[in-house]
Amino acid sequence: MGLSWQQGPLSAGAIGHFLTPEPLPERLLFAERLRRRMRVKFNGTWIADSDNVILLHEPGRYPVAYVPREDVDEQSLIPSSKVTHHKDLGDTAWYAVHAGERTTERAAWEFTALPGYAADLQGRIAFAWRAMDAFYEEDERILGHAADPCHRIDIRNTSRTLEVRLGDTLIARSEHPLVLFESGFAPRWYVPRAHIDQTQLHPVDGQTFCHYKGLCNYYDIGDARHAARSYTDAYQEADRISDLVSFEADKVEVCLDGTRLHLEPGQNVVPHGVDRGLDVDEVKAH
The missing domain is CATH 2.170.150.40 (Domain of unknown function (DUF427))
Structure with missing residues (x-):
């Protein structure tokens, strides 16, 4: 994430490139x-x-x-x-x-x-x-790792239409999703629960932790494991996505204005262990 992680400019999977007359070294610190x-x-x-x-x-x-x-x-x-x-x-x-x-x-x-x-x-x-x-x-x-000053999150309202399906079943449809732009990641679309058939969301055990957003919960949809996620109580800096739901484009069909979204190369996050003694209550308190 940020400068050197995920798809940042110094990472191996950078989505952009430096405009220089000579090629840069393979690794830049x-x-x-x-x-x-x-x-x-x-x-x-x-x-x-x-x-x-x-x-x-x-x-x-x-x-x-x-x-x-x-x-x-x-x-x-x-x-x-x-x-x-x-x-x-x-x-x-x-x-x-x-x-x-x-x-x-x-x-x-x-x-x-x-x-x-x-x-x-x-x-x-x-x-x-x-x-x-x-x-x-x-x-x-x-929490989690040293903060990256180059990492930022921007959350924006949008009037684009997002639809989520599993086979012939409509899971969600929203004309007012939120889009979260995060350094090194493709845009991620969040849907209010009122726009979701929540009977299709089945909570699973286990959470992950994001240094910038907090604790993340996951849901299965039918046979699609971990097909949706939600920061049910996001950190104040990302509070606008609290309790909204985002869907995984490689697990279910996610369409934006009629165009199907796909998982972009380099978007799978490498898990990172949490701090010694870090528990759920402390993360929530933070």
């Missing part, structure tokens, strides 16, 4: 100053606190925050003998993270042989997201 205070908590202890964080965007990955070593509690880092090699950034030294009675192996890393063009990352530590208790920007916990 982008580093930027976050310009927000970030804190990291482990075992109930603040182990990092910095307003000088560098965010690294790599193709196919969520952004990763790198904190100056001087802003990290040195007592929390235990050097490991493990060294790996990053194809672009060289040798990577790994650390266990320790606080109180708890130690987690390979929970932080540092690049130790950076090429000159990557000097921005010199002397900086990154923490494995799921190994920490929590990451904060200012006083608010950031």
Whole structure:
């Protein structure tokens, strides 16, 4: 999502291209100053606190925050003998993270042989997201992964007609759907429940989490598994789609103004694990 994930401009599946006389390298990495205070908590202890964080965007990955070593509690880092090699950034030294009675192996890393063009990352530590208790920007916990400043969501009213069918059965018809434009994704169409035959929606167990929209519920329609989704209580920033339903164009027939929609290449999302100790109530509270 955003700059380097999904179909963003630095991802392998980018839908656009740079207008340059010479071809760009196959992989482009982008580093930027976050310009927000970030804190990291482990075992109930603040182990990092910095307003000088560098965010690294790599193709196919969520952004990763790198904190100056001087802003990290040195007592929390235990050097490991493990060294790996990053194809672009060289040798990577790994650390266990320790606080109180708890130690987690390979929970932080540092690049130790950076090429000159990557000097921005010199002397900086990154923490494995799921190994920490929590990451904060200012006083608010950031869930799922580091926020991508290049990622945005725009929701628009439309008077286009959306119809959803499974075989000969009309599932939904709306002349006033909402369309959600999200960085790196094709437009997604949301339908008010009043415009849906809700007897056709069968809730399934399990939810997924979106850093930008909240918890997502899924529905089967007939034999079509996970054919519809709904953020029944979306985050405030995406509140306009709360409890509306979106349908999967590769599972059921979705037509916009009479033209059938199809799943676009690169639109399948790679699942991302949630934070350590993250539960449904906390996500809803957020």
